[in-house]
Amino acid sequence: MNAALRAVVLAADHYGIETIAFRHGYKGLLENDAVPIVAKDVLHILQYSGTIIKSARCQRFKEVDAAKEAAANLDSHAIDALVVIGGDGSFRGADHLANHWQGKVIGVPGTIDNDLYGTDMTIGYATAVNIAMDALDKIRDTADAMDRVFIVEVMGRDAGFIGLGSAMAAGAERMILPELQKEKPLTVAALVKHIQRVQEIRGEGSYVMVLSEHQWPGGAVSLAEQLEAEHHLPCRPCLLGHIQRGGAPAPADRILASELGVHAVELLLAGEHRVMAGKRANERVAVPLTDTWQKKNPLDQNLLRIQHEIFNPVKKNRRTKTDN
Numbered sequence: 001m002n003a004a005l006r007a008v009v010l011a012a013d014h015y016g017i018e019t020i021a022f023r024h025g026y027k028g029l030l031e032n033d034a035v036p037i038v039a040k041d042v043l044h045i046l047q048y049s050g051t052i053i054k055s056a057r058c059q060r061f062k063e064v065d066a067a068k069e070a071a072a073n074l075d076s077h078a079i080d081a082l083v084v085i086g087g088d089g090s091f092r093g094a095d096h097l098a099n100h101w102q103g104k105v106i107g108v109p110g111t112i113d114n115d116l117y118g119t120d121m122t123i124g125y126a127t128a129v130n131i132a133m134d135a136l137d138k139i140r141d142t143a144d145a146m147d148r149v150f151i152v153e154v155m156g157r158d159a160g161f162i163g164l165g166s167a168m169a170a171g172a173e174r175m176i177l178p179e180l181q182k183e184k185p186l187t188v189a190a191l192v193k194h195i196q197r198v199q200e201i202r203g204e205g206s207y208v209m210v211l212s213e214h215q216w217p218g219g220a221v222s223l224a225e226q227l228e229a230e231h232h233l234p235c236r237p238c239l240l241g242h243i244q245r246g247g248a249p250a251p252a253d254r255i256l257a258s259e260l261g262v263h264a265v266e267l268l269l270a271g272e273h274r275v276m277a278g279k280r281a282n283e284r285v286a287v288p289l290t291d292t293w294q295k296k297n298p299l300d301q302n303l304l305r306i307q308h309e310i311f312n313p314v315k316k317n318r319r320t321k322t323d324n
């Protein structure tokens, strides 16, 4: 977020545009919590995650009156354009605001979930995968030493990007992702069978599973308890949680944020409105805001195939009926 903010402010400064930041996102927009922000305010912030102008969830912004109040606050500062850095919720908010405000709105894709249509990568995703991969590597040490099953729960909201990316990067034995669950939900019986088959094939050793959040009732803790109590499989859960949203941003995120922040300002100068500044197949793109959440950003089917089939220690033609 900081790297994107810095890029927007530096680009505006470059083109002679004044910038004002609203603290705490839409909450601050409703409270008219505005602060002028200039190039020197964003010096040396791109190496820090989070955001110096803070963020918030703000349910009230969904109301029509809230958008009207926000429009009045923006007008009170004679603001011509608003750059919103965030995910699909933030973009829905920007679109909602645009229905009640004359100024221009542009989105910059910032979410660890990578669940926005129209851009190959969102800002934050690379860092989150890096953190999850690092945790999985560390967990592997104990899993290997103790011949244990580990279930590592990762974020992603309703999408399996962090799950797939980290599972592949760390060589996990299994993934439970929303996209896979929708296709064919995994049962405990099938999971136990898979673990046992992997142990038969490899001998004793570790089995590390990546579980996307919201994909198992009670999450990793209850699944681990079930495997241990009912199936006598020594198993430990690990919830990575908000660790995935912090720490030094990966180079890929700093660079993407820098490019897209500048792109957003240049799109505004080109007269664009209600679009997201994205990057697809190495090209800068302007994607209608509504497309970003109405169209689906699918998982890379080839990566899914490789991780789920080619790298699956249990081969399909050698699996029994109960294998998933």
Ligand SMILES: Nc1ncnc2c1ncn2[C@@H]1O[C@H](COP(=O)(O)OP(=O)(O)O)[C@@H](O)[C@H]1O
Residues within 6 Å of the ligand: 026, 056, 057, 058, 059, 060, 061, 062, 063, 086, 087, 088, 089, 090, 091, 092, 093, 094, 096, 110, 111
């Ligand atoms: N349908 C909507 N209409 C208006 N504002 C919305 C809508 N959905 C989300 N928002 C606003 O955007 C904020 C951020 O959305 P959220 O889903 O929490 O995060 P993200 O932007 O990362 O997806 C919300 O707290 C709310 O203020």
Ligand SMILES: O=P(O)(O)OC[C@H]1O[C@](O)(COP(=O)(O)O)[C@@H](O)[C@@H]1O
Residues within 6 Å of the ligand: 057, 086, 087, 110, 111, 112, 113, 124, 155, 156, 157, 213, 245
């Ligand atoms: O901290 P909260 O408000 O519970 O939100 C957690 C959610 O936010 C996310 O981390 C996404 O946040 P961002 O879109 O801000 O990157 C999801 O992966 C997770 O489900």
